[in-house]
Amino acid sequence: MKTDNMLLIVAIIAVVVSIVGAGMTYSYIIAFKSKLTGFATGAGWVNLTVEENIAINFTNDTVNWGSGMVTPGKSSATFNTSATGNTNMTDGNWTGNTNGLNIENIGNKNVTLKLKSATNGSAFIGGSAGGGPVFKMRVNDSAEPHSCVYNISNATWFNPNQSGDGELICDYFDYGNGNDEIRIDFYVVVPSDSLTGARGNTITATIAAA
Amino acid sequence: MKKEAFFAIGLFFIIILSFDAKAVVGVSPGIYEVEFSPGLTENYVFRFIFDEGVDSDVYIEGDLADYVKINKEKLVGGGPVMASVKLPDKIEIPGDHRIYIGSRQLTSPGGTIGIVGNVKGVILIKVPYPGKYAIIDYFYTTNANQGDPINLTLSVGNLGKENINVDSFVEIYDEKNQSIEVIPLGSAALEPTSHKIFSKSISTLNYKPGDYRAVAVVKYDAGELSQQRSFRLGTLYVGISNYTREFQRDKLNQMNIEIESFWNDPIEKVYGEVQIIGYDIKFLTPSVDLKPWQKNQLSGFFDATGIEENKFQANITINYEGQKTNKIVDLKFKRETDYALYALVGGGIFFGIFIISLVIAMVILFIRMKKNEKSPLKERGVEKDAKKNK
Numbered sequence: 001m002k003t004d005n006m007l008l009i010v011a012i013i014a015v016v017v018s019i020v021g022a023g024m025t026y027s028y029i030i031a032f033k034s035k036l037t038g039f040a041t042g043a044g045w046v047n048l049t050v051e052e053n054i055a056i057n058f059t060n061d062t063v064n065w066g067s068g069m070v071t072p073g074k075s076s077a078t079f080n081t082s083a084t085g086n087t088n089m090t091d092g093n094w095t096g097n098t099n100g101l102n103i104e105n106i107g108n109k110n111v112t113l114k115l116k117s118a119t120n121g122s123a124f125i126g127g128s129a130g131g132g133p134v135f136k137m138r139v140n141d142s143a144e145p146h147s148c149v150y151n152i153s154n155a156t157w158f159n160p161n162q163s164g165d166g167e168l169i170c171d172y173f174d175y176g177n178g179n180d181e182i183r184i185d186f187y188v189v190v191p192s193d194s195l196t197g198a199r200g201n202t203i204t205a206t207i208a209a210a
Numbered sequence: 211m212k213k214e215a216f217f218a219i220g221l222f223f224i225i226i227l228s229f230d231a232k233a234v235v236g237v238s239p240g241i242y243e244v245e246f247s248p249g250l251t252e253n254y255v256f257r258f259i260f261d262e263g264v265d266s267d268v269y270i271e272g273d274l275a276d277y278v279k280i281n282k283e284k285l286v287g288g289g290p291v292m293a294s295v296k297l298p299d300k301i302e303i304p305g306d307h308r309i310y311i312g313s314r315q316l317t318s319p320g321g322t323i324g325i326v327g328n329v330k331g332v333i334l335i336k337v338p339y340p341g342k343y344a345i346i347d348y349f350y351t352t353n354a355n356q357g358d359p360i361n362l363t364l365s366v367g368n369l370g371k372e373n374i375n376v377d378s379f380v381e382i383y384d385e386k387n388q389s390i391e392v393i394p395l396g397s398a399a400l401e402p403t404s405h406k407i408f409s410k411s412i413s414t415l416n417y418k419p420g421d422y423r424a425v426a427v428v429k430y431d432a433g434e435l436s437q438q439r440s441f442r443l444g445t446l447y448v449g450i451s452n453y454t455r456e457f458q459r460d461k462l463n464q465m466n467i468e469i470e471s472f473w474n475d476p477i478e479k480v481y482g483e484v485q486i487i488g489y490d491i492k493f494l495t496p497s498v499d500l501k502p503w504q505k506n507q508l509s510g511f512f513d514a515t516g517i518e519e520n521k522f523q524a525n526i527t528i529n530y531e532g533q534k535t536n537k538i539v540d541l542k543f544k545r546e547t548d549y550a551l552y553a554l555v556g557g558g559i560f561f562g563i564f565i566i567s568l569v570i571a572m573v574i575l576f577i578r579m580k581k582n583e584k585s586p587l588k589e590r591g592v593e594k595d596a597k598k599n600k
Contacts, residue, residue, distance in 0.1 A: 051238055051239045052239050052240050052241060053236060053237065053238035053239055053240055054236055054237055054238075054240035054241075054329065055234060055235065055236025055237070055238075055259060055329075056234070056235060056236065056327065056329075057233065057234050058233040058234075058235075058319075058325055058327070061233045061319045061324060061325050062319050062320060062321025062322075062323065062324045062325070063321055063322055063323040063324075064321045064322050065322050084466065084507075085464070085466070101323070101325050103325075106234065106236070107236055107240065109240050111240070142504070142505045143501075143504060143505075144501060144504070145502070145503040145504060145505075146353070146503065165328065178501055178502060179502075184325075186323060199322065200318070200320070200321070200322060200323070200324070201322070201323050201324075202318045202323075202324050202325070202326055203323060203324070203325045203326070204314070204315075204325070204326050204327075204328050205235075205325055205326070205327055205328065206312075206327075206328040206329070206330065207235075207327075207328075207329050207330065208240075208310065208312075208329075208330035208331075208332055209240040209241035209331075209332045
């Protein structure tokens with residue numbers, strides 16, 4: 001009996017709350033309705049200014065060959081990130097690398113692109129066997145053609161510049177989707193008498209509005 | 211407040227565009243273009259973008275750098291930098307003067323070779339030339355497929371102190387460098403510091419697929435300017451630009467085929483089919499998608515067991531969009547090192563040296579034995595002589 005009373009009270013409270021809630025909703029709808037006319041009698045302006053910005057994304061910002069050594073009896077080992085198969089890394093036991101570095105123009109303006117190397121082959125690798133160390137770069141946009149209006153030939157391996165902002169690569173590095181990405185490949189020769197230990201080099205990519 | 215709104219919008223777009231980026235460097239805005247006025251004093255804010263926690267320094271460059279001060283010299287994870295410019299009353303050299311407000315990443319990402327960013331915001335001070343002076347700000351062309359329109363866009367600016375009249379047209383040259391069409395873009399009267407953009411869409415129905423050169427020419431009161439751009443007209447064709455030529459005999463070999471799109475739109479599901487001519491050897495490659503004008507590589511494997519000749523041929527077929535590109539190519543086996551012969555010759559030489567050494571050793575032993583047979587008699591003779599002396 002007690003339980004039945006309790007249920008009855010709860011039901012009455014629920015009904016009262018529902019009626020009050022429905023009343024409030026109705027009153028809000030009436031008030032809101034009075035603010036809507038359904039007519040557009042004038043023209044409006046939506047003003048939006050998109051600022052020109054320049055930005056690049058290093059989609060792959062490191063090249064690693066890990067640890068290794070020149071094959072005993074060979075004068076040097078050669079790395080070529082642009083090559084696939086056996087010629088990617090020869091006469092050494094490092095891990096091959098076919099990635100290179102990738103830069104994408106993600107801004108909304110064409111930019112100039114310069115590349116600078118912190119060190120040359122001698123400081124980076126050292127040694128003299130097999131003609132000495134070699135450290136060269138090559139830039140191409142074959143994955144997204146016409147990304148770069150080249151200042152240098154895209155088929156040429158060049159010795160990285162170490163002064164100023166480095167070598168001017170692209171007079172125009174395009175931002176258009178589908179033609180806004182370049183790849184940097186490296187050709188490295190490590191002599192058998194090279195410097196030992198962890199070797200590292202930093203490439204600086206400098207951009208400015210074209 | 212207005213500049214802050216600009217930065218917010220610029221930053222928003224960079225964040226959207228750089229979604230899923232690995233490492234981003236940038237600056238917003240990239241450039242302020244300013245017409246020179248004597249003693250100009252103004253503040254320009256650049257918002258630099260680096261990944262969170264990345265240290266960078268801030269610097270000023272350019273021939274007018276002495277007239278600029280910045281409010282920060284270091285940044286962590288990017289941020290705004292205010293450049294306060296106070297120009298002199300007169301700049302002797304007319305033309306564009308670029309002041310760079312740059313920020314250079316100080317920390318390397320590591321690796322054997324790592325790349326860091328150095329981004330420069332530009333304050334472009336435009337000093338007017340005396341008299342009449344026009345420039346081509348930019349000239350762009352677009353690529354298209356044969357039959358589709360090409361867009362030409364040319365911007366001309368008056369950088370002189372006097373009004374000028376400009377008349378512009380574009381001349382199209384084909385791959386043989388022969389002029390095939392002249393397209394007038396229009397004319398305009400330009401006041402000092404003003405710019406005019408000419409745009410035109412041209413039909414390519416009468417053009418053949420291939421590479422073209424567009425030369426924009428602007429004639430004005432004091433001279434003539436020109437600038438050229440190249441553009442391509444595509445055709446639905448995928449070419450074979452390179453392929454693996456040498457293989458190993460009696461082994462499973464990988465064959466790579468480099469393909470190139472001559473189409474200005476993406477081509478999906480491109481795959482290769484290779485038939486070794488004269489043998490029942492055939493393989494398919496997995497398919498790849500090609501972006502406009504993109505080069506890509508197809509790879510497949512075949513077993514060379516049973517191919518007897520040193521040189522053989524294959525028929526490569528590239529399949530795409532219901533079309534095929536065929537090419538019969540010459541292939542060959544690599545010259546293999548004959549280790550058995552090397553082992554036989556090396557073993558023979560070693561065996562010969564061993565036999566010669568053995569013979570020499572036997573001769574020496576024989577001579578010594580002969581000597582030993584003689585020496586006891588001599589020793590006995592010596593003993594007899596000693597007894598006689600006693």
